Amino acid sequence: MSNLTKNRFRGCLLSVGLVALISALGEFVRRYVDPTNLVMLYLLGVIISASLWGREPSIVAATISVVAFDFLFVPPKLTLSVADTQYLLTFAGLLAVGLVISELTSKMREKAIEARSREAQTTALYNLSRDLAGTLSLDKAINIILLHIKNILSCDLAIYLWESESVRSWHSALPAPEDEPEKAAIRQILSGKGPNGIKTDQFSKSNIQYIPLTMGGRNIGVLSYYLPEKAYGLTTEKKKLLEAMANQAALTIERIKLLDENRQIELLHEKEKLQSALLHSISHDLRTPLVSITGSLSSLLQKKKRLAPMIRHELIETAYEESVRMNRLVGHLLDMARIEAGALQVHFRPCDLREIVGVALDELKEDLGSRRIKIEISKEIGDVPLDFFLMTKVITNLIDNAAKFSPPEAPIEITAGVVDGHLQIKVKDEGYGIPAGDLERVFNKFFRVERSQPIRGTGLGLSICRGLVELQGGRIWLERNEDIGTTAIIEIPLKE
Amino acid sequence: MKNKLKKRLKVLVVDDEKPIRCFLTRVLTSYGYDVSEAENAARAINLFFSFYPDVVILDLGLPDKDGIEVIREIRQQASTPIIILSIREDKTDKIAALDAGADDYLTKPFHIEELLARLRTILRRSDAWVYKGPLRFGDLSVDLAKRLVEVKGRPVHLTPTEYDLFQLLVRNADKVVTNRQILKEIWNRDEQFEGIDHLLRVTISNLRNKIEANPERPNLIITEPGVGYRLCSDI
Numbered sequence: 001m002s003n004l005t006k007n008r009f010r011g012c013l014l015s016v017g018l019v020a021l022i023s024a025l026g027e028f029v030r031r032y033v034d035p036t037n038l039v040m041l042y043l044l045g046v047i048i049s050a051s052l053w054g055r056e057p058s059i060v061a062a063t064i065s066v067v068a069f070d071f072l073f074v075p076p077k078l079t080l081s082v083a084d085t086q087y088l089l090t091f092a093g094l095l096a097v098g099l100v101i102s103e104l105t106s107k108m109r110e111k112a113i114e115a116r117s118r119e120a121q122t123t124a125l126y127n128l129s130r131d132l133a134g135t136l137s138l139d140k141a142i143n144i145i146l147l148h149i150k151n152i153l154s155c156d157l158a159i160y161l162w163e164s165e166s167v168r169s170w171h172s173a174l175p176a177p178e179d180e181p182e183k184a185a186i187r188q189i190l191s192g193k194g195p196n197g198i199k200t201d202q203f204s205k206s207n208i209q210y211i212p213l214t215m216g217g218r219n220i221g222v223l224s225y226y227l228p229e230k231a232y233g234l235t236t237e238k239k240k241l242l243e244a245m246a247n248q249a250a251l252t253i254e255r256i257k258l259l260d261e262n263r264q265i266e267l268l269h270e271k272e273k274l275q276s277a278l279l280h281s282i283s284h285d286l287r288t289p290l291v292s293i294t295g296s297l298s299s300l301l302q303k304k305k306r307l308a309p310m311i312r313h314e315l316i317e318t319a320y321e322e323s324v325r326m327n328r329l330v331g332h333l334l335d336m337a338r339i340e341a342g343a344l345q346v347h348f349r350p351c352d353l354r355e356i357v358g359v360a361l362d363e364l365k366e367d368l369g370s371r372r373i374k375i376e377i378s379k380e381i382g383d384v385p386l387d388f389f390l391m392t393k394v395i396t397n398l399i400d401n402a403a404k405f406s407p408p409e410a411p412i413e414i415t416a417g418v419v420d421g422h423l424q425i426k427v428k429d430e431g432y433g434i435p436a437g438d439l440e441r442v443f444n445k446f447f448r449v450e451r452s453q454p455i456r457g458t459g460l461g462l463s464i465c466r467g468l469v470e471l472q473g474g475r476i477w478l479e480r481n482e483d484i485g486t487t488a489i490i491e492i493p494l495k496e
Numbered sequence: 497m498k499n500k501l502k503k504r505l506k507v508l509v510v511d512d513e514k515p516i517r518c519f520l521t522r523v524l525t526s527y528g529y530d531v532s533e534a535e536n537a538a539r540a541i542n543l544f545f546s547f548y549p550d551v552v553i554l555d556l557g558l559p560d561k562d563g564i565e566v567i568r569e570i571r572q573q574a575s576t577p578i579i580i581l582s583i584r585e586d587k588t589d590k591i592a593a594l595d596a597g598a599d600d601y602l603t604k605p606f607h608i609e610e611l612l613a614r615l616r617t618i619l620r621r622s623d624a625w626v627y628k629g630p631l632r633f634g635d636l637s638v639d640l641a642k643r644l645v646e647v648k649g650r651p652v653h654l655t656p657t658e659y660d661l662f663q664l665l666v667r668n669a670d671k672v673v674t675n676r677q678i679l680k681e682i683w684n685r686d687e688q689f690e691g692i693d694h695l696l697r698v699t700i701s702n703l704r705n706k707i708e709a710n711p712e713r714p715n716l717i718i719t720e721p722g723v724g725y726r727l728c729s730d731i
Contacts, residue, residue: 323605350694354701358714
């Protein structure tokens, strides 16, 4: 028995009750009014029945009203026989008017119900599309879809999509493992064979129903829902609404997939650009020192001509210096690769910033020579939680840059203090400076400021610094000094 | 002088890269060392017990076994100095090697001068450390017998802990002393002990303030990031 017939049956019973109630009332008022006027009361009952419970119950009400009227109020009472034949006309009138009223009222009622359900459908669809509008992630979108449809159907459901040759599923509840026929059904629909080719019902195991998600005649996914045993299927309206929602879902999924593809393509372009920069770096920056090294060493190997000792020494020095440079580039490339691969682990430990600066300066002592270095580390900085190793790399890179991009006699200033709960470290040089437009771009890999006299570097130092500082939860940027040179600023939040 | 030939010190070079072995053998031979080469862990262990080297130069990345295993196997039987020469710059490798019993650690590529200096230091100390009177490091002089530390002729007052730490570094001059070793020797604690690393940093900082010419750019007590400290005698 479906839900609908159950409702009708209930309506009919209630109508019988209503008529009984009216009859009881009639028994009470009959002393004051003429029996024919009681017909009006019965007609009122028919109207109530029609507007509350619909067509069938009101027909029942009209018919029973005639019988009850005859039985209870028309003499001879408590029999169905009629003494006065004019009452037959009253019966016919009551029945006819009752039926007409029941027809008209129930039509009105149906219209109202239809309008209400249409409104509910529109609202549900509107809510769904509103929630989906800004979603860019597939998972989020599908969760929204599942939630909305679950609200409508009040049952658990799942969505299946192709994801590179395999089927990926999302469930509104903990998924029960799909059994073989179910898997087969899903795959079959996904490969475009249902429901036009084959009836989906044939897959239906117990109460699972499938709705294909189609885009331009193509099945891009499957929505399955599981109706509990007690349910009696869906009303036509709900089915329609479900289809509309499935369409909306398909549209959204396709939109997100396309967006994703676009993003992938953009990423690929970015990657290609970077790869060519990397190739350039390797082929140019790595080869240039190699050229010097092989050149120097091969001249030293020549047997025909003995070189003057001074020249021999110079050649050896060149080869050595260039190999040191090459080593630095390889180190930078490795650091960059580690940062990008996420292979660096950050170990926060309380550190003495003075010690970090000390180690950095020690590492650079040959490049720095006798250059003046001013260090001012605020006394209020005690132990700060940092990764000693990574932070030393950052500071070393920054001091190295400051030295590289300033004349040998220009001093370098390293200061540190606490600003708004942040540890702030500044490395200031009085060097050649950076054009305002390039202050941010110098953090891009392989970016170099164009200078009349190019300064050799790996083009990676600052992007490594940024990577390492961000790994420690901080920020790094450059500022132009008011008079001359550049200041690199690091800010790291101090956690309590 | 002729005697010196007899006393040529023996070095065992363990590295899987032939060019590196060749280059080390050439250089070390020309500096008067007697060199033997091994290309893997098994051969290294074998040679160790037939060649009896005075010092081992060991690469960590060996084809058959991790170099740290080799350190352990050698340490089970001998206290011969071991210098690690590795491409791995990760501090955990350094600490693991030093804690397993290695005496020093150099990251490849390295300056040959650096290796020779470390070799000399290690061999100088390979006999039990004997105090032979006051030591000088630049402007600093230390008389361990009198517990006296002087900078430019002026005595410096060190607290007992500072003095103990300084003495530990002096006895291991030019060698990395790991944080763990320091904590064990000076405070008899391990690294897990709450606040102990802070105490160590403060002590080092105070020590530097008292004996370094420029405490912000120390050149006497050198920090080995994440590993420990080293007293640099060559200033």
